[in-house]
Amino acid sequence: MNTDRKKQLEKFIGVLGLPSFHNLLILDQALTHSSYANENKAKHGYYNERLEFLGDAILDLVVGEYLFLQYPHMPEGELSKARASVVSEAPLAAVCAKFGMGEYILLGKGESASGGRMRASILADAFEAVVGALYIDSSYQEAQKFILHQLKDYLALVASGDYGKDYKTLFQEFVQRDGEQHISYRLCREEGPDHDKTFYMQVVVNGLVLGEGSGKSKKGAEQHAAHEALKQLHAL
Template identity: 55%
Template structure:
């Protein structure tokens, strides 16, 4: 069997078109659609299709994590010579943490291209911070292995520089609930309440949806695998919405 035919057996034409659209939309510096497909294939999907021997993205996640750490670390070291080791460590940690990577992944719409198992998908895995953060790492690993370090660095910094700037300004490293409280109370005392809107999924993998209410007025909602994570996501979305209104 030819390599091309084997490739087609593992990826439908619709899937290939979808990934080509992603490459075009984000101007991704890779033409290896097969590797890109692997980067967006979660272990839950591969486990549900064991007979097809589908390759999942965990190895790319491992590689992407290492490359991402080096890129951000090198960039901080060269760009901010006045920073101490402790400051560099704090800024890097705030930039490459799950919350930042998931936020970036969400902004790029990466979750829409994930192949997830039925259970993971129905329980909100496509919106889960841990999965979205891992997906960004997988994409970085894919770009690095199919191009080179310089290309991967350019991609990473083009999407994470804003998060680095936020970390340096002290807007990362704090939790979003604290940041939202500080933001809305600049003009006086206001009451923030987090309202449970819904919960779904089996007991071992529930997804909660929480809404931010400020002085009784409803704002943005967010989801997570616990109420606390859903509150953080809702606070993040509300903070972004309020920031946009003040621009």
């Protein structure tokens, strides 16, 4: 690992308020996308998909444990729904965007040029991989502390009862609280091959674009756009 990358990773640790990593290589792996590894096989043979797999399992456990203890009378079906809402792609990507995770991810040239640093799926996967790296490098307790702190706003939605609603519903209720408004979702563009497309959607209110999001489906991109608009309106 060169000096510049080491400094970048140390800066990232500070931005997130993480404890110092004993092994920076595992954090580097968590922030390496497969597109970069494929382009640099000779000098960079690892990427974050295995850590993402581990981090996904840890996220489910930490958030599930929190909800189980915090809401002792909530039935299993509601617990599952609440957990799914907290650990879904849009919240994870929004948290990453807040502290600029995209600028620390190693991406292939094509992926970077096509806006990969702000792509919800890439950011959410990187968040999971960082959780996995933190668990391996430190402990379950440190990973748990990190997850609960970063997702505290979304865990709070469970207490308010809003977790059962999707972001499109929340957005519609927010903008129409003072009367009927015309809300529409507009496809901006599509990127990638047919089997792995990314869709970009805008949410438009009375002709004004209030948010843009991406996703692997049009519905997912609409959800992300609504979520971004709610953040811009300080409704989350």
